[in-house]
Amino acid sequence: MADKIVVHDFNLYYGENQALKDIELNIEEKKVTALIGPSGCGKSTFLRSINRMNDLIPGVRTTGSIKIDGKNVYSEEQDLVLLRKHVGMVFQQPNPFPLSIYDNIAYGPRIHGIKDRKKLDEIVERTLTQANLWDEVKDRLHSSALGLSGGQQQRLVIARVLAVQPDVILMDEPASALDPISTERLEELIIQLKEEYTIVIVTHNMQQAARVSDMTAFFLNGEIIEYSETNRLFTNPSDSRTEDYISGRFG
Amino acid sequence: MAQPLSNETVESKPSLSEELRKPLPKILQTERRGRILTFVSSWVLIVILFSLLIFITSKGIAPFIKGEVSFSNFFSTTWNPSANAYGSLSFILGSLIVSVCAALVSAPLGIGAAIFMTEIAPNWGRKILQPTTEILVGIPSVVYGFVGLTVIVPFIREQFGGLGFGLLAGVIVLSIMILPTIVSISVDTFQSIPRHIREGSYALGATRWQTISRLLIRTSLPGLMTGVVLGMARAFGEALAVQMVIGNSTNLPFDLFTPISTLTSIITLNMGNTVQGSTYNSVLWSMALILLIMTLLFIVLIRWMTKRRDQLQ
Known part of the structure; x- marks a missing residue:
């Protein structure tokens, strides 16, 4: 598989504080890569980089x-x-704009210059279908997106991202504000999306990382401690700190 | 024998739960005193408001009820009190036009400044513009009028000819006066938009200007309109500064450079020169009633808009 994202010797500082240290990472195309680690370990910072x-x-x-x-x-x-x-990018808190469902999806295409109504209609229907939301909202496309449930809002936000036709989707703890059923639907969607997109997901939930990702990177104090296939990292970690973390001894 | 004894101790020293259920009389007293104090102050407020409303309304409709002035007389444009012609339409229009124009001038400036303060240079923009707007609010209206009289009126006279007094001078003075209202309410509105909404827009590849013009202004429109209407209401009710620069003639307010009058300027100029109880004096009360009704309408409009904004967010 080809590497989509290649990170080499990457460091990030907040003022004097070094938040990321010598990050080396190759992220494969059309795979789900999970970033795990305790709070404040730099995984979200890396994602936002x-x-x-x-x-x-x-x-x-x-x-x-x-x-x-x-x-x-x-x-x-x-x-x-x-x-x-x-x-x-999909954020931790579902962040639909206080506009209609239709305008939320059309926002991206519009800022990139698409004005044709028919084309926008087509994008709205296609992306909402891709995000498994079309059937739930097709009758109320012009009502406010804020009336949707948290899980629906998060899928709407994903559809909004898909509408600008990215090849990489970054997700920052996308399920942390959702209930278990919405989380399950979101995970199904992530697995479905990796057919076409390269996905990098930050998660606090190790079961979630195990369920959805192909590769997992374990972050600790701004460094990548271990990076390997998800299966291997969870069943046979090579670093003792990884083992301690995934078996719940800290974090 | 043990039973009554223990009963006696309970009575003399009540348990904690009883103590909590029955607070000490002293506490009850302060409680009651506080309630009476707040109750009285709120009722004083309500009574003052309603007596004002009743007083102005009864004074304002009196000349019509007594038949001294007819509606068609009052809502005409002929103002000649000595000939019993009390046409106030040009003043009503004058008030409306001068406030609407001031709001039209101030709205883009005020909203623009608010965008600068919240979106473009939040740090030093706020540091300079925040105190600036606060000082603008604090300047008394007579000072605004005085500055208008000594700077703006001569300037207009030199640039455009005529007297310099008139609609344009009034609009300029008023638009400066209502600017801080529009700025501060717009700033509040923009700041109430959560950060993750902006991030969502930037993450889709929107530029800052696209985020401002397509998302932030659109979502905060009800709040921005509230600021503009509030500013307009302030302009509508302003008397002193307007009266000093508007020219105080009975012309219709359709020319920027002709001296005109507003409801407030007519009232302030004539209230001392008319005899209490005369028709002239009563008609001034009718104008005050019109002012009151318009202000109420502005308030209803603002309430409706804020309600809509809260529903949207």
Whole structure:
């Protein structure tokens, strides 16, 4: 399998604090890669480095490179708009815009210049179907997205991401605010989406990592301790700290 | 023998639960005193408001009921009290037009400043603009009028000819006066939008300007409109500063450079010069009633808009 994202010698500092240390990671195309680790270990920070959302935080400094399809996203020529179009992001809290369901999905395509109503209709239907939400909302596309349940909102947000046609989707603890049934539906959706997309998911839930991911990276104190196939990492970890973490001895 | 003894001790020293159920009389007293105090103050407020409403309404409709002035007379444009012509329409229109124009000037400026303070330069933008708007609120209206009279009126006279007094001078003075209202309410509205909404937009590849213009302004429109209407209400009720620069003529307010009048300027100018109980004096009360009704309408409008905003969020 080809490597979609190649991270080399990546460091990130919040002011004086070093949050990520010498990260080396190859993320494969059309696989689900899970990032696990205790709170504050840098996994979310790393995820937000991939689409450069950390740029919004003042005082953040980085060294090293994150290459997507061979192009360093931290190079000076990198167009942030293009980067974020190719690398979608789903957040911990479902964050639908206070607009209608239709306008939520159409928001992305519209900012990237699609105005044709028919084309937008087609995108809305296709992405909502992809996100397993179409049947639930097709009769109320023009009512507020805030009226949806948490699980529906999170799938709506995923559909909104799909609408700008990314190849990578970053998910930052996407199920942590959801109930068990919504979580299950979301996990089904993630497995379904990896047919077409490269997915990187941060999760606190180790069962979830085991269920949905192909590869798992274990973060601790800003470093990657271990990175291997999910099966191997959970059944036969090579580092004792990984073993301690996955068996629940800390974190 | 042991039984009555223990009973006696219970009576003299009640258990904690009884103590909690029956607070000490002293506590009850302060409790009651506090309740009476707040009760009285809220009723004083209500009584004052309603007596004002009743007083102004009865004074305002009196000339119509007594038949001194007819509706068609009052809502005409001929103002000549000595000939019993009390047409106030040009003043009503004057008030409306000057406040609407001031709001139209102030709204883009105020909302723009609010966007700058919250979205573009939250740190130093706030540090400078926050105290600026607070000081603008604190300047008394007579000072605004005085500045208008010595700076804006001569400026208009030199640039455009005419007297300098008039609609334009009023609009300029009022738009500066209502700017802080619009800025502070717009800032509050933008700040109430959660951070993750903005992040969602940026993560889709939106630029800052796209996020502002397509998402933030759109979602906060009811709140922004509330600020504009509140500013308009303030402009509508402002008397002193307007009266100093508006020119105080009975012309219709359809020309930027002609001196006109507003309801407030007519009332302030004439209330001291008319005889209590005369028709002229009563008609001024009718104008006050119109002001009151318009203000109530503004408040209803604002309430309705904030309710809609809360439903959306």
